[in-house]
Amino acid sequence: MTRIAVCAPSTPITRDDAERVLALAAAEFPGAEIVIHDQCFATAGHFAGSDEVRTAALVECANDPSFDAVWFARGGYGACRIAEDALAAFHHGAQAKTFLGYSDAGYLLGGIYRGRMGKAVHGPMLADIRRPGGEDAVRRALGFLSGGRDGLEPSLAGERHPVVAFNLTTLAMLGGTRLMPGLAGHVVMVEEVSEYLYAVDRLFFHATAHLNGIAGLRLGRVSDVPENDRPFGADAVEIARHWCDRHSIAFLGEADIGHDAANRIVPFG
Amino acid sequence: MTRIAVCAPSTPITRDDAERVLALAAAEFPGAEIVIHDQCFATAGHFAGSDEVRTAALVECANDPSFDAVWFARGGYGACRIAEDALAAFHHGAQAKTFLGYSDAGYLLGGIYRGRMGKAVHGPMLADIRRPGGEDAVRRALGFLSGGRDGLEPSLAGERHPVVAFNLTTLAMLGGTRLMPGLAGHVVMVEEVSEYLYAVDRLFFHATAHLNGIAGLRLGRVSDVPENDRPFGADAVEIARHWCDRHSIAFLGEADIGHDAANRIVPFG
Numbered sequence: 001m002t003r004i005a006v007c008a009p010s011t012p013i014t015r016d017d018a019e020r021v022l023a024l025a026a027a028e029f030p031g032a033e034i035v036i037h038d039q040c041f042a043t044a045g046h047f048a049g050s051d052e053v054r055t056a057a058l059v060e061c062a063n064d065p066s067f068d069a070v071w072f073a074r075g076g077y078g079a080c081r082i083a084e085d086a087l088a089a090f091h092h093g094a095q096a097k098t099f100l101g102y103s104d105a106g107y108l109l110g111g112i113y114r115g116r117m118g119k120a121v122h123g124p125m126l127a128d129i130r131r132p133g134g135e136d137a138v139r140r141a142l143g144f145l146s147g148g149r150d151g152l153e154p155s156l157a158g159e160r161h162p163v164v165a166f167n168l169t170t171l172a173m174l175g176g177t178r179l180m181p182g183l184a185g186h187v188v189m190v191e192e193v194s195e196y197l198y199a200v201d202r203l204f205f206h207a208t209a210h211l212n213g214i215a216g217l218r219l220g221r222v223s224d225v226p227e228n229d230r231p232f233g234a235d236a237v238e239i240a241r242h243w244c245d246r247h248s249i250a251f252l253g254e255a256d257i258g259h260d261a262a263n264r265i266v267p268f269g
Numbered sequence: 270m271t272r273i274a275v276c277a278p279s280t281p282i283t284r285d286d287a288e289r290v291l292a293l294a295a296a297e298f299p300g301a302e303i304v305i306h307d308q309c310f311a312t313a314g315h316f317a318g319s320d321e322v323r324t325a326a327l328v329e330c331a332n333d334p335s336f337d338a339v340w341f342a343r344g345g346y347g348a349c350r351i352a353e354d355a356l357a358a359f360h361h362g363a364q365a366k367t368f369l370g371y372s373d374a375g376y377l378l379g380g381i382y383r384g385r386m387g388k389a390v391h392g393p394m395l396a397d398i399r400r401p402g403g404e405d406a407v408r409r410a411l412g413f414l415s416g417g418r419d420g421l422e423p424s425l426a427g428e429r430h431p432v433v434a435f436n437l438t439t440l441a442m443l444g445g446t447r448l449m450p451g452l453a454g455h456v457v458m459v460e461e462v463s464e465y466l467y468a469v470d471r472l473f474f475h476a477t478a479h480l481n482g483i484a485g486l487r488l489g490r491v492s493d494v495p496e497n498d499r500p501f502g503a504d505a506v507e508i509a510r511h512w513c514d515r516h517s518i519a520f521l522g523e524a525d526i527g528h529d530a531a532n533r534i535v536p537f538g
Binding site for chain 1: 312313314315316345346347349350438441442444445446447466467468470471472474475478479497499500501502503
């Protein structure tokens, strides 16, 4: 039996989200037990409960030795507000755990990886059940947490460097903070959603300045780009190449990650 | 006679913008001569000409000893792409000059201040003529460039620390780059426009992590905040106080700067 704790360090999910995932898991993953912390349904302004409430739930899930994994419920924004305090309260119970999420959960993945406090993994979250094809995203996450390796990002099979994956905004905001892991020698995958291309360019300006010595960069999907009042003049791949060139970073091509149901799994390291 | 060169390191202006400002200057500032570089009207995708074209115009204006000031035409996005190369080509002709702008021009102001290459000043740009009340913004800029001091941000009068002012996004993106000046001991003013409050919070998370040792922070206007699907739960002042508290930064109150015609002038230093 794989025991999976779900908490929401950023924004809340609905009871309906939870019921749908629990039903899917009961039908298809009889070896997985999912325990959804009540904090996932709390609300406080933008967040799934106050900073204190979210911190307490995350620490409780991370330190409970009866769980094998902590699955982040949803992104949105808010994990960066609690990450430092929560990680400081992690103890040995967190060490052997897998922590799975992406997007805003990247602040936690970064800090966990930096602190070697458990296994940080970039992949689908519970709330992805809402997306078109979201059941497949949830199956991929539960399959991975149950020991399957089918959902791994394909380039990992041939990769000899350690790998990390982040939402580009999250990675840009991590740079220079106490949550930013050292990424020298790593392949860094990034993806983005709902940002103008000029903002993607600006994020690359910033993020690449913090990626000295990486082994290379792969670009995931840059999706739902809003239409600006004029064309930017370069697409996302050209933007990535431009900034990699500026910083002598090897551009390694595409990565099969993104804010969508096809988002593949990237274990850090 | 004060000779002012105008170039556009980010996005283009229109001939109409230029004519309106030249007419205002001719009528009200007979001691100022404004020379608008043709590059201000160039377009290449998002930008006022390619990176090479914008770099060349900025370097030409900065190094020409017959000009007293370089006035940035407009923000929008793009200065970060050319700032390092342009500043590397500045010579002694740039040393005695004033460089005036804000918003996206902050990348240049930051690099100029870091490199002690001239006098960086945060204040209205030519394209502010488009705003409601924009003539007053242009008058404030031309008055300052002509030697007047009426347009200065009011708190400067009682301030004993050196001061800088930035758009919050620009400051966040500067952190950790080769354009970021050392700001220990400085009062740092920030303003923002058209960002969700969750994004403002995220920018403060990041920017304050790069502001170790500053003398304090002042908050300019945070304007045109889009309405999100739910209230954030804190206003901009509460957000600023939260992150200042996290980093033991003194919150000094408001600053009279912003993306509007009332934007007051802040000479760096």
